[in-house]
Amino acid sequence: MTSAVAAPAATGGKRPVLLLRRTNDRLAAELRSRFRVLNFYESGAPLLAFLAAAATEPDPPRAAVVVAGGAIQVDGAFLDAVPSLGCVVTTGAGVDHIDLAECARRGVAVARAGKIFSPDVAYHAVGLLVDVLRRVSAADRYVRRGLWASHGDYPLGSKVGGKRVGIIGLGSIGSLIAKRLEAFGCTIYYNSRRPKGSVSYKYFPDVTDLAAASDVLIVACALNDETWYIIDKGVLEALGKDGVVVNIARGGNVDEAELIRALKEGKIAGAGLDVFEKEPDVPAELLSMDNVVLTAHEAVFTTESNSDLSDLMIANLEAFFSGEPLLTPVFPN
Structure with missing residues (x-):
């Protein structure tokens, strides 16, 4: 179990989260209501530059939501660029886009979609x-x-x-x-x-x-x-x-x-x-x-599963920041 992560008062009490996934309006609104969202797709910057800029903020991000499927690789270079990360939440059941050995070595928790899909x-x-x-x-x-x-x-x-x-x-x-x-x-x-x-x-x-x-x-x-x-x-x-x-x-x-x-x-x-x-x-x-x-890598997505996935991602983030066990961890809590 991780210890709770507090956010500085300057951020309005919202903890910073990297968002590296295109989202629907509902998920975007839910994330922004709870966290200070740093959105890669809205930044227009190359990935490593985006991560490096996020890492230099007064309150650097401790968690990241990452798209599944390999568009973004969470590897050593990714983790080097933003060393403050303590948790990666992926939106897929598969984790072939995440270097699990490197995350484990650095103590970075990983959560996935579990059996939702x-x-x-x-x-x-x-x-x-x-x-x-x-x-x-x-x-x-x-x-x-x-x-x-x-x-x-x-x-x-x-x-x-x-x-x-x-x-x-x-x-x-x-x-x-x-x-x-x-x-x-x-x-x-x-x-x-x-x-x-x-x-x-x-x-x-x-x-x-x-x-x-x-x-x-x-x-x-x-x-x-x-x-x-x-x-x-x-x-x-x-x-x-x-x-x-x-x-x-x-x-x-x-x-x-x-x-x-x-x-x-x-x-x-x-x-x-x-x-x-x-x-x-x-x-x-x-x-x-x-x-x-x-079909366009869409087997996992229905209106219902998208809603369930949004709820699960937010629940995993909130568990991490509260120092509670992740709901769908890749590594044992």
């Missing part, structure tokens, strides 16, 4: 799979272009029920995806760091073997050194020409160049992608493929 991400994964298999988005474009009348019925898609679905990462999100797809009549297999004693799904310690046994691969694991390009050429070849890949994890979990090649050459049937290697840039080849469904 898990149900919404699970539904999004199922939605992508249904869309790819039943060709919903492609059929929509077909109708809008007036091709139904001139070219006849759109080609048939494939049913969801009965598919063998291999889930890579059976954590909070992966488990919820499995439960939802069981309701569709799918058979669930999985790969994870170790077998889960609480489930009856068949476990595959090797992802290539999982792919060979599956009709669909859904990527729901964290991104780290072990899972970078966990979907590679060999896995795609094992999945086969009727296989589908769904990625709601991180772009780096999939070798994007090999995925594009497999799609072009008909080595797999389709893909549903919410994340990409170099966001927000999406390879032009993917944009032209009717058997690929694309």
Whole structure:
């Protein structure tokens, strides 16, 4: 537990917080009502210059709210620029954009989104799979272009029920995806760091073997050194020409160049992608493929989850400044 952090009277009793995330009006108002907000996106300055300027203030920031997804890396250079930081609150469940070892070494607490997003991400994964298999988005474009009348019925898609679905990462999100797809009549297999004693799904310690046994691969694991390009050429070849890949994890979990090649050459049937290697840039080849469904790293976001996330971020900040345990810590409190 950290000790409470008081703010000088000169700041009106509001503790300074770095905001390194674009926010909606509600969150912006909530933050400003409680804290003295130093907003990177309003500053117009380069990141390290912004941090250095904040560090020189009479009451330098002790906490930062940081966007997930890798747009901003909380690494040694970041922490060097603003050494007063004692807490980083990230708005995602993943922490691949934060150097956790460096934060731990410096005594910087880290909080994340916890399980707030898990149900919404699970539904999004199922939605992508249904869309790819039943060709919903492609059929929509077909109708809008007036091709139904001139070219006849759109080609048939494939049913969801009965598919063998291999889930890579059976954590909070992966488990919820499995439960939802069981309701569709799918058979669930999985790969994870170790077998889960609480489930009856068949476990595959090797992802290539999982792919060979599956009709669909859904990527729901964290991104780290072990899972970078966990979907590679060999896995795609094992999945086969009727296989589908769904990625709601991180772009780096999939070798994007090999995925594009497999799609072009008909080595797999389709893909549903919410994340990409170099966001927000999406390879032009993917944009032209009717058997690929694309969304803008939005699986986590609904109106409801955005509201819940705002409440959680503020609660974690208030806990830190009050010397109380964080609600969703990465490190033990």
